[in-house]
Amino acid sequence: MPPRTWFTLRxxxxxxxxxxxxxxxxxxxxxxxxxxxxxxxxxxxxxxxxAQMLPRTVYVAGVER
Numbered sequence: 699m700p701p702r703t704w705f706t707l708r709x710x711x712x713x714x715x716x717x718x719x720x721x722x723x724x725x726x727x728x729x730x731x732x733x734x735x736x737x738x739x740x741x742x743x744x745x746x747x748x749a750q751m752l753p754r755t756v757y758v759a760g761v762e763r
Contacts, residue, residue, distance in 0.1 A: 710736050714752055721748055
């Protein structure tokens with residue numbers, strides 16, 4: 699995986715965790731095409747969706763939509 703991908707992912711996650719951006723806004727600001735692209739990249743690299751990493755999100759394990 700290119701280092702740029704990691705930095706882009708980190709920027710998007712930082713925007714959502716410490717900024718006022720939602721996932722879509724953070725994805726665009728970081729350089730992803732859309733929030734789905736951010737989600738796929740995060741899932742591939744980290745093993746979880748970005749929403750599961752946010753402190754203000756309640757995630758119930760085993761429930762998929």
